[in-house]
Amino acid sequence: MAKARNSYICQACGAVAPRWQGKCESCGAWNTIIEETAAAAAVPVAQRSSRKGRSILLESLAGKGEEAPRTPAGIAEFDRVTGGGFVRGSVLLLGGDPGIGKSTLLIEVAAKLAQQGKRVVYVSGEEAVAQVRMRAERLALSKAPVELAAETNVEDIIATLGEGPAPSLVVIDSIQTMWTETVDSAPGTVTQVRGSAQALLRFAKKTGATIVLVGHVTKDGQIAGPRVVEHMVDAVLSFEGEGSQQFRILRALKNRFGPTDEIGVFEMTGRGLSEVENPSALFLSDRDLGSPGTAVFAGIEGTRPLLVEIQALVAPTALGTPRRAVVGADGSRLSMILAVLEARCGVRLSGHDVYLNVAGGLRIAEPAADLAIAAALVSSLSGSSLPQDAVYFGEVSLTGAVRAVPQGAARLKEALKLGFSRAVVPESGKAERVEGISMTTVAALDRLVADIAARSPKGLRAAAGRGEDG
Numbered sequence: 057m058a059k060a061r062n063s064y065i066c067q068a069c070g071a072v073a074p075r076w077q078g079k080c081e082s083c084g085a086w087n088t089i090i091e092e093t094a095a096a097a098a099v100p101v102a103q104r105s106s107r108k109g110r111s112i113l114l115e116s117l118a119g120k121g122e123e124a125p126r127t128p129a130g131i132a133e134f135d136r137v138t139g140g141g142f143v144r145g146s147v148l149l150l151g152g153d154p155g156i157g158k159s160t161l162l163i164e165v166a167a168k169l170a171q172q173g174k175r176v177v178y179v180s181g182e183e184a185v186a187q188v189r190m191r192a193e194r195l196a197l198s199k200a201p202v203e204l205a206a207e208t209n210v211e212d213i214i215a216t217l218g219e220g221p222a223p224s225l226v227v228i229d230s231i232q233t234m235w236t237e238t239v240d241s242a243p244g245t246v247t248q249v250r251g252s253a254q255a256l257l258r259f260a261k262k263t264g265a266t267i268v269l270v271g272h273v274t275k276d277g278q279i280a281g282p283r284v285v286e287h288m289v290d291a292v293l294s295f296e297g298e299g300s301q302q303f304r305i306l307r308a309l310k311n312r313f314g315p316t317d318e319i320g321v322f323e324m325t326g327r328g329l330s331e332v333e334n335p336s337a338l339f340l341s342d343r344d345l346g347s348p349g350t351a352v353f354a355g356i357e358g359t360r361p362l363l364v365e366i367q368a369l370v371a372p373t374a375l376g377t378p379r380r381a382v383v384g385a386d387g388s389r390l391s392m393i394l395a396v397l398e399a400r401c402g403v404r405l406s407g408h409d410v411y412l413n414v415a416g417g418l419r420i421a422e423p424a425a426d427l428a429i430a431a432a433l434v435s436s437l438s439g440s441s442l443p444q445d446a447v448y449f450g451e452v453s454l455t456g457a458v459r460a461v462p463q464g465a466a467r468l469k470e471a472l473k474l475g476f477s478r479a480v481v482p483e484s485g486k487a488e489r490v491e492g493i494s495m496t497t498v499a500a501l502d503r504l505v506a507d508i509a510a511r512s513p514k515g516l517r518a519a520a521g522r523g524e525d526g
């Protein structure tokens with residue numbers, strides 16, 4: 057008889073290797089392969105049932121689609137991200153750095169739902185009941201009828217949840233601490249995490265309860281171990297923010313029942329997380345007015361317009377290879393804009409270090425930010441500050457043309473609301489006028505560069521280090 061073989065499983069991506077190795081060939085991570093016993097996985101062929109498949113009823117797409125019934129948590133910024141509330145029987149994964157506020161957010165959501173008369177169970181595998189209570193007390197939520205437990209065994213948790221009416225919401229904090237008896241591996245390994253998540257998933261589908269799993273994130277931003285869980289769950293939410301700042305951003309990375317581009321903005325205060333209804337005002341609150349190198353970008357996050365300040369610092373380099381450092385935006389996008397500035401607009405940056413930062417800890421992915429990034433870069437290089445009452449948006453193409461971006465009117469309205477009176481936009485943006493905002497259209501990036509250089513006291517050429525003439 058074949059003896060039970062152990063498998064070697066990468067704890068980062070779940071790939072199975074034939075033997076132990078230092079590097080996972082599937083995801084390239086080092087030192088992530090761990091030996092796990094595979095006893096539960098292998099069912100002898102002879103024991104597998106040999107029944108014939110039974111025919112199932114096939115239906116048409118056009119049938120009466122019942123709208124997935126949703127339970128809003130009653131916290132607008134949270135419901136915005138889930139797509140309008142929790143869907144019955146769904147499983148969500150909430151990832152985020154340790155200490156970012158996942159437990160705080162979920163205890164607030166749990167309390168809100170419990171106060172509406174729903175059955176809510178909060179299971180902590182990391183903290184003792186007294187610690188969770190202490191936090192609830194600080195948040196002034198200890199009166200909410202949330203059922204609390206400190207437990208890590210999935211079978212016990214499911215048996216407990218099965219008693220009484222089916223819960224509306226179950227919070228499992230965190231999935232990495234859970235273990236199931238059906239798997240032999242140690243708690244925290246991929247096999248355990250996957251097994252526990254599967255058991256909880258079956259419970260959710262069977263009873264209609266919504267389950268939120270908390271997952272830790274590793275240094276490089278992956279949800280540790282349970283990357284394998286990401287495929288199983290209905291939605292993956294990520295809670296982000298710079299530890300030193302009080303803003304926290306909730307984002308959906310995957311959502312089977314809603315959009316993935318909405319963000320929820322929170323502020324961490326001494327009394328828990330509070331919702332930020334007007335994030336633009338917050339992100340622009342301590343703007344450094346009048347200094348070169350900053351431009352305000354009128355962006356769109358999901359359905360909501362959002363203004364953010366883009367800061368650039370361009371300084372002569374002391375090194376052979378100049379530095380390029382980016383926080384809050386895409387590094388390859390910056391490289392592209394720098395290349396277009398060099399090749400199409402004659403702006404020499406190869407002898408300069410370039411630093412780019414999106415204020416407030418926000419991360420922007422929209423190509424519409426290109427024009428604002430270019431404006432901030434050229435402003436810093438030339439030492440001339442941009443008009444304080446102007447916003448920028450537009451996508452830069454490799455030819456140096458400035459392309460149209462969607463939802464121009466929404467961006468302009470948000471700018472007007474926050475007291476801006478000028479906008480620098482692509483040529484085609486003229487169609488979308490908003491009363492009270494004067495528009496400057498730029499068809500190509502060199503036009504923007506020329507405009508900024510004209511305002512510069514020292515001129516762009518001198519600043520760019522081509523000082524032959526001076």
Ligand code: TYD
Pocket residue numbers: 152153154155156157158159160161191194195324325326327328329
């Ligand atoms: P927590 O929810 O425990 O983080 P996570 O579950 O993601 O690890 O939040 C921990 C941090 O939040 C902690 O460093 C202190 C801060 N915090 C506040 O600033 N105010 C509060 O009211 C609470 C409860 C926490």
Ligand code: MG
Pocket residue numbers: 158159160182229
């Ligand atoms: Mg926690």
